[in-house]
Amino acid sequence: MSDHEVIVIGGGISGLMSAMTLSKHEKEVLVLEKSSRIGGNCNSYDVEGFQVDTGVHAISHLLVGPMRRIMDLYFDYVPVFMDLGPYYIRTHRGLTKVPSNLREFAFFDVLPKKDRILLSQTITIAFTQSTLGTNLKNQSVYNFIPKGLSQDSLDFIDALCYSLSGRSMKETSVHRILTGSSFMRDSVPENFWEDEVVDTSYKALLTDHFSMSQLKGHLSVLSRLANNEIGMSQKYPRKGLKAILNSVLYSMSDKVKITTSCKATSIITDNGTVKGVVTENGTYTADMIVYTGFVKDLPSLVTDLGQSYVQDLKDIVQTHSMTIWLGLDTKMSELNYIGSEIWFKPRAYWAMPISNYDQELAPPGKQLVGFTFIVDESVPLVEDKKRMYK
Numbered sequence: 001m002s003d004h005e006v007i008v009i010g011g012g013i014s015g016l017m018s019a020m021t022l023s024k025h026e027k028e029v030l031v032l033e034k035s036s037r038i039g040g041n042c043n044s045y046d047v048e049g050f051q052v053d054t055g056v057h058a059i060s061h062l063l064v065g066p067m068r069r070i071m072d073l074y075f076d077y078v079p080v081f082m083d084l085g086p087y088y089i090r091t092h093r094g095l096t097k098v099p100s101n102l103r104e105f106a107f108f109d110v111l112p113k114k115d116r117i118l119l120s121q122t123i124t125i126a127f128t129q130s131t132l133g134t135n136l137k138n139q140s141v142y143n144f145i146p147k148g149l150s151q152d153s154l155d156f157i158d159a160l161c162y163s164l165s166g167r168s169m170k171e172t173s174v175h176r177i178l179t180g181s182s183f184m185r186d187s188v189p190e191n192f193w194e195d196e197v198v199d200t201s202y203k204a205l206l207t208d209h210f211s212m213s214q215l216k217g218h219l220s221v222l223s224r225l226a227n228n229e230i231g232m233s234q235k236y237p238r239k240g241l242k243a244i245l246n247s248v249l250y251s252m253s254d255k256v257k258i259t260t261s262c263k264a265t266s267i268i269t270d271n272g273t274v275k276g277v278v279t280e281n282g283t284y285t286a287d288m289i290v291y292t293g294f295v296k297d298l299p300s301l302v303t304d305l306g307q308s309y310v311q312d313l314k315d316i317v318q319t320h321s322m323t324i325w326l327g328l329d330t331k332m333s334e335l336n337y338i339g340s341e342i343w344f345k346p347r348a349y350w351a352m353p354i355s356n357y358d359q360e361l362a363p364p365g366k367q368l369v370g371f372t373f374i375v376d377e378s379v380p381l382v383e384d385k386k387r388m389y390k
């Protein structure tokens with residue numbers, strides 16, 4: 001008989017939500033967390049009276065995504081989510097809203113008119129193809145956009161890619177842009193595509209595979225070209241990121257035990273079946289093991305993973321980001337808005353006056369602003385930090 005029904009490796013938000021969910025199905029769960037704190041990347045910390053999150057966050061897919069489903073089914077306490085507000089571009093004229101749909105795109109005079117026309121056509125093609133079943137996950141944004149765009153437009157597209165995937169437009173898929181901008185809502189019910197074998201040619205799909213009702217459904221999805229709203233399913237939790245962590249902890253049943261400062265060093269298997277976890281503090285046996293650490297580290301814990309899976313893991317590219325939080329003694333009128341701004345010159349970064357969502361995140365009269373940068377791996381970090389502070 002095992003020591004535990006389930007061991008969850010990792011006490012970040014995924015591990016804790018897994019433990020909470022399993023405990024509500026009467027499972028007895030042990031969570032092993034290597035650091036001295038739980039929460040991983042989903043937490044907030046007090047710094048001289050300011051409450052800073054682990055990076056600037058916009059919680060997405062809150063309408064019908066997995067997070068929504070788990071909250072509805074298992075949370076006893078649900079965080080209060082506030083509208084994220086628009087994304088802006090700051091120019092010498094002030095703030096301009098990042099366009100969400102073709103109509104707004106037509107008036108987005110931050111970019112030259114010719115580029116806007118070309119890009120409107122590109123967005124229409126990409127969204128139509130994707131809606132009708134063409135897989136754009138392996139299609140890079142760089143290869144998809146028209147040639148001859150101005151440098152401003154290329155920098156703008158690059159900045160959007162960095163803010164969504166952490167990578168340049170050469171390494172970001174068209175699918176990622178469509179889902180990140182709410183055009184494609186990849187959180188549709190799981191069975192959405194199930195009954196269709198999808199072809200890469202949507203012309204073939206139209207004639208051979210679609211029923212009229214499906215076609216009507218797709219056409220109604222296509223109306224998003226006219227009325228899409230980028231931030232429609234994105235929110236910020238009142239009282240900061242730790243409000244999500246606290247909701248999970250308050251919803252946890254007493255069938256969950258959490259052990260911190262306990263690093264799992266290997267997962268014991270026998271003929272492909274998990275048996276237990278070796279840690280720096282001892283060995284625990286279990287009938288089920290849920291691993292929520294960084295997936296690239298998994299082969300160092302389990303020896304008998306399939307070859308092709310191990311190869312897939314090696315191909316995952318990791319991006320490092322850095323957030324600088326500024327605690328301002330007085331509020332800046334330039335930052336008097338709800339939302340965030342994307343800068344695309346000289347390199348992409350993202351800024352968010354976070355205390356505008358909730359004044360309690362900063363001492364009275366003060367303001368908290370987060371600036372998130374993608375670390376440039378081609379230069380030493382000390383050099384790159386100078387660029388970020390500047």
Ligand SMILES: Cc1cc2nc3c(=O)[nH]c(=O)nc-3n(C[C@H](O)[C@H](O)[C@H](O)COP(=O)(O)OP(=O)(O)OC[C@H]3O[C@@H](n4cnc5c(N)ncnc54)[C@H](O)[C@@H]3O)c2cc1C
Pocket residue numbers: 009010011012013014015032033034035038039040041042054055056057058059060262263264265292293294321323372
């Ligand atoms: C700067 C930044 C901005 C982000 N912005 C957004 C956003 O805007 N919207 C959004 O939805 N998401 C955002 N995210 C992502 C979100 O924060 C993460 O997806 C989420 O917090 C990941 O949770 P996790 O539990 O999967 O992983 P982690 O938070 O990484 O937790 C994994 C835990 O496992 C522990 N662990 C690992 N290995 C072991 C081991 N061998 N033994 C024991 N413990 C182990 C780690 O210590 C850690 O606590 C952002 C993340 C960052 C860093």
